[in-house]
Amino acid sequence: MNRLSKIMMLIIIGTFFIQPLPTKAATVWIEESLIEAYAAENGNVEVRETHTYEFEGSFSEITRTLPVRDGKTIENVRAAENGYELNVVKDGDTYAIQRSGQDEILTIQIIYTIVDGVDFYEDLAQFHWGFFDASNPTDFEDLTIQVWPFEPAEEGIAFGYDEAYGKESVMDGGAVEFYYGRVPSNRSGDIRVAWDAETFGQPADPGNGELRPELIEALRGIEEEIVAQEENSRLFGMIGLPIVLLYGVFLIWRIWKSGRNARKVRKEMEQQGTQPEVTMPALLYFMNKRLTRHEFPDETMGIALLELIRKGNVKEVEDGHFRLVDESGLKKHEQKLVDWLFKKMGSGTDFKMTDLSLYTLYEDQHNLFRYDDNVWKEMIKNEVHQEGGLFKEALMHRAGIALTSLAMLPFLILFPANGLPWHFLLSFALTLVAIGYAYFYRPLTLKGAAVKQKWEAIDRDYPKLETQKWDQWDEEEKLRVMLFGLGMEDKKMMRKNDHLLYEANHQQDAIDSVNNLMTYHRQYQAIMPTVKTAYETVDSTDRR
Incomplete structure (x- = not known):
């Protein structure tokens, strides 16, 4: 994914000239x-x-x-x-x-x-x-x-x-x-x-x-020069300030228009009732970024493996032992994970959690682990930004806004030089706004807005969900929400999962559904200690 670099300016170096x-x-x-x-x-x-x-x-x-x-x-x-x-x-x-x-x-x-x-x-x-x-x-x-x-x-x-x-x-x-x-x-x-x-x-x-007449003339020349400088500064402020304010109005209009477009997309999404889905790893990346959390917590690998089990591509043979049964219909990042775990670490069709432990035990394989991990995560990002269609293409728009900030560069130099600190602060603030807008602005598509609204609502409302309403959900929805809470490391959602499973376990007509959910919960708890240890081992090598 392309990103615009932030521009840093004005480095002042100083110690002392007549000096030591x-x-x-x-x-x-x-x-x-x-x-x-x-x-x-x-x-x-x-x-x-x-x-x-x-x-x-x-x-x-x-x-x-x-x-x-x-x-x-x-x-x-x-x-x-x-x-x-x-x-x-x-x-x-x-x-x-x-x-x-x-x-x-x-x-x-x-x-x-x-x-x-x-x-x-x-x-x-x-x-x-x-x-x-x-x-x-x-x-x-x-x-x-x-x-x-x-x-x-x-x-x-x-x-x-x-x-x-x-x-x-x-x-x-x-x-x-x-x-x-x-x-x-x-x-x-x-x-x-x-x-x-x-x-x-x-x-x-x-x-x-x-000498006295020369001194009087020299002093008069200095005073006249200072008066001229003050007049030039005043004139420059009178000319420059409207330009800076006009640029500020332009930025406000652009931000307002972007907000209006976002509201328009949300309204259209509500009218159509769109409920699209993406893979769980892509969803975790998408929501973690929007909720300003870590992009890829260690839980992502564990959740991605459980997602393959949910989709029927992988089955559990016994605790910590998994078998690849179907490679059809896999996303690129899912195929990469299968190749990485089952074919590189495992036997080709089988993968055990001990394979991951042994693979990361040897320090000479840590660079390879980190490379595969980065490639896999880039493929997840690609689903969100390219294949998944969650974001509109806005690179040229963002680049254009960033380039307009160059219009402030002369003022960032000339305002301080002319003794206009408040004018400088205003132009500097507008420059930061323009660069920040260009860096962070990523407009959502109709699908992206639907995914965002649905899962933000779940993240907000699920901890308050009543058991009776949860019972009305189908098993697939319950499972995805449970995996979402685990992958987001959301303590409130995880406590709610435990409570709902406990309540449902006492309902005879829900035994089969609960047992299936409990199986995934058990698998997650069995997988994650090994996954976390693997990442910690590789990270410790990186820190050295």
Whole structure:
């Protein structure tokens, strides 16, 4: 039977970029990061980074990439843990800290100098830096950056780009703190901090001109860009939401139409009084799926063998010993079961329960047992889905509905990107509805609806059935219902079977019928322990 695969989307990977990263396959959580930058009188910037993170698994070293911009250089990179210096190996812009371990919580300090990190202008001195950029593959869980001037300043000018926008706060003495909190991967967050040039005791540099107008223009550009983004998000929401709602209306209409068609089939079935039957194994599979139970409980094999006895294809010679007397009129799965039990395990015409025990005793035959079991069960499914005519052909319809869910894919990406979480949740919910509908929708034919209605009613009402009404049933119907209850492992139906047989056993005119039912009940109890043990033995091998 063909099934549509469920579509899974959007995998987010993260650990931390400016970080310590393990070179081995370890899992790491960065719990806190503090970066402190101290501007020196000569324009150098001394940086101290403190990272606290947790490793799960083993690691051999910790790496940190220090991005460099505008032709500046980084010198004198050192690392320490609890005051003890660690060896650092440089490879381009990446520094490997020689520290190994397993399942640890570590706090590492990384210290370095940004040469000429402060740029001097006629009016201001500026520190413009990015401690991480869009190439950052991982997450900051809790990031704070602090920038300190050489001497206390009367004021500080500060703002940030992207993730740093709006995160600044100017403290007393002109120091600036950027509290980012959590920063997702692949995001930028450059900062710009400026103080009066006289704070550094450096002569003005008229060659660079004034910086203040540039900062004002840059900040205005950021604000205009944000306003434009907000307007674009608003417009996209105004355009996208009606499309998503229209798709929701389409899904509601499709579901309503499917329900109407199902009601139409039920009404037609009631008018015709159709009472079709399928083989007991196929019925058990059909009803187990509809009642959300296990598709093929172990009882299926025992019930299938009793069904062959009921139909006259097999007879019992003695307890646990059966003989094949007629192979005519068998369904494909019934023929497979006969070949499997009687011809592969048994002597050809005879099968004993001990044959099943011996067959599964040897582990080298378990794969063959599982193969035959799967083939047999697929043939049972085929009776339900193909030969039995219980379901309408709806593959193209289901595939079409699944494909329409692709219309939501752009919105699943663009709504979050435009800061529209509720729009995203709505489109995501509709996508799940469409995929769920395509996966589970299996419309019944007239025959399927009749089988479903009859046996759901029996499953519901049989435990409350009065003995007088049961007496009016013919023996064939009593037997099928008894086998159905046993095969479904329905405790209420099984208790009702025992009660009805006990009551009928005291009625002289029903002795022959009861004896026949009791015979099947005895055969079931004799068969099932061996069947269950066989499946448990094979399953134990599969688990190993």
